[in-house]
Amino acid sequence: MAESAAPLLATLGAIVGEANVLTADTDIAPYSTDWRDRYRGRPRAVVRPGTTAEVAAAVRCCAEHAVPIVPQGGNTSLCGGATPHEGGHEVVVSLTRMNRVRAVDADNATLTVEAGATLASVQQAAADAGLMFPLSLGAEGSCAIGGNLATNAGGTAVLRFGNARDLVLGLEVVLADGRVWNGLRALRKDNTGYDLKQLFLGNEGTLGIITAAVLKLFPKQRTSATAFVGVGDVSAALGLLRAMRQALGDRLTGFELISAECIALTRRELPAMPDPLPGHAWYALVQADDAAEQSPLSAQLEAALADAIESGVARDATIAQSEAQAADLWALRDNIPEAQRREGPNIKHDISLPVSAFPAFLDEAKEALDAAFPGLRYVTFGHLGDGNLHYNLAPPPGTRGEAFIAGQARANRIVYDLVARYGGSFSAEHGIGQLKRDELSRYKSALEVELMQRIKHALDPEGLLNPGKVL
Numbered sequence: 001m002a003e004s005a006a007p008l009l010a011t012l013g014a015i016v017g018e019a020n021v022l023t024a025d026t027d028i029a030p031y032s033t034d035w036r037d038r039y040r041g042r043p044r045a046v047v048r049p050g051t052t053a054e055v056a057a058a059v060r061c062c063a064e065h066a067v068p069i070v071p072q073g074g075n076t077s078l079c080g081g082a083t084p085h086e087g088g089h090e091v092v093v094s095l096t097r098m099n100r101v102r103a104v105d106a107d108n109a110t111l112t113v114e115a116g117a118t119l120a121s122v123q124q125a126a127a128d129a130g131l132m133f134p135l136s137l138g139a140e141g142s143c144a145i146g147g148n149l150a151t152n153a154g155g156t157a158v159l160r161f162g163n164a165r166d167l168v169l170g171l172e173v174v175l176a177d178g179r180v181w182n183g184l185r186a187l188r189k190d191n192t193g194y195d196l197k198q199l200f201l202g203n204e205g206t207l208g209i210i211t212a213a214v215l216k217l218f219p220k221q222r223t224s225a226t227a228f229v230g231v232g233d234v235s236a237a238l239g240l241l242r243a244m245r246q247a248l249g250d251r252l253t254g255f256e257l258i259s260a261e262c263i264a265l266t267r268r269e270l271p272a273m274p275d276p277l278p279g280h281a282w283y284a285l286v287q288a289d290d291a292a293e294q295s296p297l298s299a300q301l302e303a304a305l306a307d308a309i310e311s312g313v314a315r316d317a318t319i320a321q322s323e324a325q326a327a328d329l330w331a332l333r334d335n336i337p338e339a340q341r342r343e344g345p346n347i348k349h350d351i352s353l354p355v356s357a358f359p360a361f362l363d364e365a366k367e368a369l370d371a372a373f374p375g376l377r378y379v380t381f382g383h384l385g386d387g388n389l390h391y392n393l394a395p396p397p398g399t400r401g402e403a404f405i406a407g408q409a410r411a412n413r414i415v416y417d418l419v420a421r422y423g424g425s426f427s428a429e430h431g432i433g434q435l436k437r438d439e440l441s442r443y444k445s446a447l448e449v450e451l452m453q454r455i456k457h458a459l460d461p462e463g464l465l466n467p468g469k470v471l
């Protein structure tokens with residue numbers, strides 16, 4: 001430990017308890033790298049507060065010592081947002097000990113929960129109250145609700161319920177100087193000036209530390225239907241999306257697109273995964289849910305799929321016959337990122353476009369990328385219903401991962417220039433972190449970047465909150 005760090009660490013120890021100030025290499029290792037192992041940092045310490053007052057005091061202490069802070073939840077960021085830099089200057093503030101449910105109000109359909117609760121535990125708390133919290137994503141067992149809100153996470157139910165931002169009524173936030181903003185209001189209508197919580201939703205730890213939130217709950221969905229559908233191409237998948245919307249209305253919760261390459265890769269890396277409908281180029285995973293117990297949902301989905309096959313939009317389909325079968329289909333989808341991680345380095349693009357633009361975009365992008373990187377493999381999947389695909393590139397067989405990653409900047413330019421030309425976004429739901437910081441200044445207008453910088457300066461004038469991320 002550097003001599004000058006001792007007073008800081010002693011004060012932090014007095015605030016959160018010495019056992020919750022980690023400095024040993026083995027203790028800080030899990031907080032020092034990201035889920036994909038693409039970034040490695042070295043924090044001065046990891047601090048694990050147990051209350052909002054402790055977060056506030058720890059932030060004040062860091063501010064007094066001019067020490068930068070990296071807020072961290074479940075550390076599942078896919079763009080290095082929660083990874084400290086090298087150099088041992090920063091303190092990671094991990095929220096995972098703050099995982100209590102503070103209040104459930106079933107009549108108001110709200111849940112007040114602390115930021116470190118895992119998303120899965122938030123879903124469970126809602127279910128225990130006879131209600132439902134709809135945010136759902138592959139990392140839900142380990143990501144924290146504070147991280148979900150700080151990245152405005154999307155996931156697999158956005159089509160019906162919106163992004164994380166749409167599921168929040170109030171926030172409690174520790175500001176850069178250690179003051180606590182209590183905005184934990186549980187109101188669906190509140191036009192009393194600027195909606196400040198929106199600044200902190202998607203702030204990626206750069207404007208304040210979210211310590212608690214009031215979340216919107218929804219009626220429990222008592223009937224569900226899940227189908228896996230083979231389609232010939234992405235245009236056909238769009239036709240199927242329209243047909244499902246028409247047939248199911250707002251009971252259509254999710255519509256995921258999966259390429260055959262994704263399924264082959266996932267089954268190679270995780271052989272227990274199912275292969276529900278072999279022989280098609282593309283697949284759609286369709287999820288529909290209804291709050292009514294006696295709902296004809298399954299029969300309606302079956303009829304709509306029969307029509308889609310009859311009209312040539314779909315080629316074949318299988319409907320899950322039990323909750324276990326539906327869970328298997330979702331496990332196949334949710335494990336694509338894990339299979340990619342196991343296979344080795346790859347280049348991820350989390351892009352969004354007007355959904356109608358995808359067929360032309362995918363053709364044009366493939367043509368340009370094939371010319372630049374012969375033999376490239378495309379691992380394309382994601383939330384087609386939301387106009388959001390994970391357009392991931394994997395190295396040709398036999399290519400070393402490191403050599404492939406060296407081409408990342410060139411690949412990004414091809415993909416993101418094209419995304420911009422089609423009116424899309426280079427980050428649909430994962431955020432900016434450190435991975436896409438340079439893209440932000442390239443693709444946002446100078447005015448938009450200036451406004452963001454002004455907001456950052458107003459809320460964090462010393463630049464102590466997650467420096468080097470986003471801006």
Ligand SMILES: Cc1cc2nc3c(=O)[nH]c(=O)nc-3n(C[C@H](O)[C@H](O)[C@H](O)COP(=O)(O)OP(=O)(O)OC[C@H]3O[C@@H](n4cnc5c(N)ncnc54)[C@H](O)[C@@H]3O)c2cc1C
Binds near residue numbers: 072095139146154
């Ligand atoms: C297998 C897998 C599947 C995924 N699927 C999806 C998906 O479908 N949709 C999607 O949107 N994302 C997805 N992600 C990305 C990631 O899980 C989400 O973005 C998640 O919301 C991050 O939560 P976390 O608690 O792990 O945050 P972390 O990784 O700990 O932090 C993420 C960012 O938020 C900041 N932060 C964390 N907590 C706070 C806080 N309390 N206050 C202020 N700032 C904070 C951090 O500084 C960092 O910048 C996936 C990731 C994995 C590994």
